[in-house]
Amino acid sequence: MIETQQLTKRYGRFTAVDCISFRVEPGQVLGFLGPNGAGKSTTMKMIAGFLAPTSGSVKVCGFDVQTQAIEAKRALGYLPEGAPSYGEMNARQFLSFVADVRQLGGEKRRQRLDDVIGRLQLEPVLEQPIDTLSKGFRRRVGLAQAILHDPQALILDEPTDGLDPNQKHEVRALIQSMARDRTIVISTHILEEVHAVCTRAVIIAGGRLLADATPTELEARSRYHGAVSLTASNPVAVKDGLARIDGVAAVEIDPQDGRLTAFPKSGQKIFERVDGYLREQKIAFSELQLEQGRLDEVFRQITTQPATVAAGGRA
Numbered sequence: 472m473i474e475t476q477q478l479t480k481r482y483g484r485f486t487a488v489d490c491i492s493f494r495v496e497p498g499q500v501l502g503f504l505g506p507n508g509a510g511k512s513t514t515m516k517m518i519a520g521f522l523a524p525t526s527g528s529v530k531v532c533g534f535d536v537q538t539q540a541i542e543a544k545r546a547l548g549y550l551p552e553g554a555p556s557y558g559e560m561n562a563r564q565f566l567s568f569v570a571d572v573r574q575l576g577g578e579k580r581r582q583r584l585d586d587v588i589g590r591l592q593l594e595p596v597l598e599q600p601i602d603t604l605s606k607g608f609r610r611r612v613g614l615a616q617a618i619l620h621d622p623q624a625l626i627l628d629e630p631t632d633g634l635d636p637n638q639k640h641e642v643r644a645l646i647q648s649m650a651r652d653r654t655i656v657i658s659t660h661i662l663e664e665v666h667a668v669c670t671r672a673v674i675i676a677g678g679r680l681l682a683d684a685t686p687t688e689l690e691a692r693s694r695y696h697g698a699v700s701l702t703a704s705n706p707v708a709v710k711d712g713l714a715r716i717d718g719v720a721a722v723e724i725d726p727q728d729g730r731l732t733a734f735p736k737s738g739q740k741i742f743e744r745v746d747g748y749l750r751e752q753k754i755a756f757s758e759l760q761l762e763q764g765r766l767d768e769v770f771r772q773i774t775t776q777p778a779t780v781a782a783g784g785r786a
């Protein structure tokens with residue numbers, strides 16, 4: 472379990488993190504979303520015990536990060552943003568050093584090292600200095616150190632940053648496999664990642680928590696939720712007909728790909744009606760789709776509200 476209460480960090484008159492409270496249970500993966508400078512990394516550093524809060528508190532698996540630091544750090548794995556420190560060490564030396572710090576010994580040490588090296592496919596680069604590794608491998612070495620002691624809670628700051636699509640897929644699968652009985656918080660700029668791995672998402676901007684919901688609940692806030700989109704050979708001609716269907720509030724044509732989207736009036740379900748109309752009128756169409764909602768649009772809407780922009784000054 473990870474719990475923050477009224478967590479706040481000020482740098483002089485500037486408030487980087489402003490009274491953030493949330494709780495994540497084992498089995499949950501919380502996605503931490505927010506624009507650049509929102510306060511994600513600062514919050515994660517405070518949870519990991521790398522930065523002291525100005526006020527508020529954090530508990531990891533029941534241990535207060537300030538007053539029970541050793542127990543809390545033992546329960547937590549942390550992947551900071553960027554590359555691992557000690558870049559002059561090779562990957563094997565670095566992981567061995569982390570195993571020493573984590574006081575892993577004997578058979579357990581060997582078994583844990585083998586496990587993370589295998590899971591993150593580090594075998595080919597073990598003898599290479601970390602500074603000379605590709606960005607993706609540096610990230611994987613960072614992830615390996617975070618999970619080496621098999622912690623109950625994990626804080627991963629942009630875990631898939633710099634990975635190619637195959638590696639992203641692997642790391643997401645790894646997070647999901649670890650999530651079953653652990654508590655995981657990840658920050659990301661990649662909204663598709665929220666769907667791929669997160670059971671819940673928190674959106675922060677200007678240091679404040681602005682939304683805390685499941686990905687599906689967030690999507691339902693999108694004006695695209697329940698909209699129907701399709702491709703037709705003559706979208707301009709089809710647009711007017713769609714707009715006259717009962718329950719349709721508006722119809723738009725995407726200027727880039729020419730796709731038509733019909734938006735429902737509040738509380739209306741229009742998929743069957745649109746489908747029926749197209750067939751009745753014998754209109755040639757393809758890729759008829761009921762939209763779940765678009766996270767990118769909800770993210771933009773939430774993080775560019777006037778209150779958020781005002782909080783950007785944060786004096």
Ligand SMILES: Nc1ncnc2c1ncn2[C@@H]1O[C@H](COP(=O)(O)OP(=O)(O)OP(=O)(O)O)[C@@H](O)[C@H]1O
Nearest residue numbers: 482485487505506507508509510511512513514552
């Ligand atoms: N040591 C510091 N002194 C002053 N301001 C700081 C310090 N560290 C961070 N900040 C500021 O606090 C705010 C939050 O930074 P933070 O790194 O937490 O954002 P973030 O959400 O992780 O952004 P990104 O997505 O770009 O990584 C930023 O405006 C940053 O400039």
